[in-house]
Amino acid sequence: MITPDFPSNEQQRLLKLKSLNILDTNAEERFDRITRLAQKMFNVPIALVSLIDENRQWFKSCIGVGVNETSRETSFCGHTILDNKMMVIPAASEDVRFFDNPMVLGEPYVEFYAGCPIMINGYQLGTLCIADHKRRQFDEDDQAVLKDLTRTVELELSALQLALHDQLTGVLNRRGFLSAATNVLNLSKRSKFPVTLIYLDLNNFKTINDNFGHQVGDNILECFAEYLSKFFRASDVVGRLGGDEFVVLLSNTTKQAMIKTMNKLHSTWQGYCQDKGIEINVSFASGVIGYDEAEHPTIEALLSDTDKNMYEGKYNDENE
Secondary structure, eight states: OOOOOOOTTHHHHHHHHHHTTOTTOOOOHHHHHHHHHHHHHHTOSEEEEEEEOSSEEEEEEEESOSOSEEESTTOSHHHHTTSSSOEEESOGGGOTTTTTOHHHHSTTOOOEEEEEEEEETTEEEEEEEEEESSOOOOOHHHHHHHHHHHHHHHHHHHHHHHHHBOTTTOSBOHHHHHHHHHHHHHHHHHHOOOEEEEEEEETTHHHHHHHHOHHHHHHHHHHHHHHHHHHSOTTSEEEEEETTEEEEEEETOOHHHHHHHHHHHHHTHHHHHHHTTOOSOOOEEEEEEEOOTTTOSSHHHHHHHHHHHHHHHHHHHHTO
């Protein structure tokens, strides 16, 4: 068996995949409809919408396979995303890359495979693929149909991206943040790792808009969102709740550790503005709260506590 290589843009590809906040979400009819159609049109037992994470392939939609993820090392789709072309394996048992692959020798006994890369913003995030237990051919007409179905998957993912992201700044909007943050809290409950939420609010932003115009205000919002995205880890969840309010949810991070980091976040912000050509003095208030399962049954409860923490600190600063 030959394990798949990593694409040359692997880190950027993973960032794009994770920005969709689709991994480990529930099945959705819009994707299941596509795999059902592929299964019926090609008369195959297996049809999958497969997304390739760091170490696994995870199935957003799955027909004919009894698990929702497998190892990336043994995946056919891991090979497919190395190119923007379709990969067709007429007989896996005769292919040097796959003849001794566990998925060929055992369940689900893949002999034939055809996979088309799912492309979002130039990144191969996964595949729409079909498989059979017997060898078969896949002509140009078949490939054209599978490509058309894959474009439908891409449209659904693009629509999901637009629905969950703030159009101005590109970070998650309120809906996208609540969805992603809820998943993180659920994982925290199961795995018992610490989670910390930061609430941030640009000071006197209405005055900036009134005095300098909304174009300048929008530029500051874009700059602040970019600053937060670069300052924090790729695994952290950055969102814009609306207006000048932003949030960051950090996994495996305690409140005590984050408070120390907040000093650097505040101290390096003005330099970042200057590098971006923003000459206005823009500051921000922040609040930090550690997630407590008993006190925060929902992400909304955690947001509320962190919001109060921020405004208490902001009020104290303004009245010193």
